[in-house]
Amino acid sequence: MLNQFSRTELLLGKDAMEELKNKKVAVFGIGGVGGYVCEALVRSGIGHFDLIDDDKVCLTNLNRQIIATRKTVGKHKVDVMKERMLEINPKVDIVAHKCFFLPENSNEFDFKSYDYVVDAVDTVTAKIEIIMKCKSENVPVISCMGAGNKLDPSRFKVADIYKTTMCPLAKVMRREMKKRGVKKLKVVFSDEKPIRPIEDMGISCKTNCICPPGAEHKCTDRRSIPGSIAFTPAVAGLVLAGEVIKDLTNGFGRNNQ
Structure with a gap:
């Protein structure tokens, strides 16, 4: 029967679509990277999600985040993403967590319930905790390295963390994973040399912060x-x-058979 996933089923096959419908994916970080992860996964037929982020949509997010519009500025990112995903597939099951993932609250998340975890956060402490939780529970995880200060989208690659080059965040993560005895970790990284941002205080969040008053985590904290x-x-x-x-x-269903 024709349905919203029929074109995908032509490529993956019916069995694969049934598999995806029953899978649960946790996406940590619903920003410029994580928003597109959610968008693609819900359009691909994943049936269950946990979305984790404590940020609200900011005016400066409009240049790159799929959930950022003039109407969504000031709203919690997980709420906006959930609403958008339900408009795409009303049958999808989504739990939105309005919090910043840290070692202190990591036990509030049942990693054993996840079939896959996407790490799209941008702080080392949170990334390490997500990865170590996944490793301890034998849950597949993929981690995004730095996407900021980059201009060439063709330079992104999929690799093991120990095969990464150029990316400053990947360098830190290689060291931290080695210290913790992590033998392998699938990551997406760019081998483009980071561009040094223009130092213009007139357009800098450092001197023109527009985060909501009382925001727990501000961009100026960086x-x-x-x-x-x-x-x-x-x-x-x-x-x-x-x-x-x-x-x-x-391996993309029937094409790998």
Whole structure:
């Protein structure tokens, strides 16, 4: 019977679509990268999601985040993403967590219930905890390295963390994973040399912060605020989503048989 996933079923097959409908994916970080992950996964037929992020949509997100519009500025990202996903597939099961994932609250998440985890957060502490939780529960995880300060979307690659080059965040993660005895970790990274942002205080969040009063985590808390553009986070997110679907369907379903 014809349905919204019929075109996908032509490629993956009916069995693979049934598999995807029953899978649960957790996406940590619903920003420029994570938003496109959610978009692609719900359009691919994944049936269950946990969305984790404590941020609200900011005016400066409009240049790259799929959930950011003039109407959504000021709203919780997980709420906006959930609403959008339900408009795409009203049958999808989504739990939105309005929090920042840290070691202190990691026990509130049942990692054993996840079939796959996407790490799209941008802080090292949270990334490490997500990855170590997945490793301890034997849950597949893919981690996004730095997408900020990059302009060339063709430079994103899928690799093991120990095969990454150029990316400053990947360098830190290689060291931290080695210290913790992690033998392998699938990541998406760019081998493009990061561009140094223009130092213009007139357009910097450091001197023109527009985060809501009382916001728990502000962009000004960062040591440096990266530049960004519409297409690089989107490509990184779509590559991440593609790897999730490939892994959950054993190599894109029937084409791998």
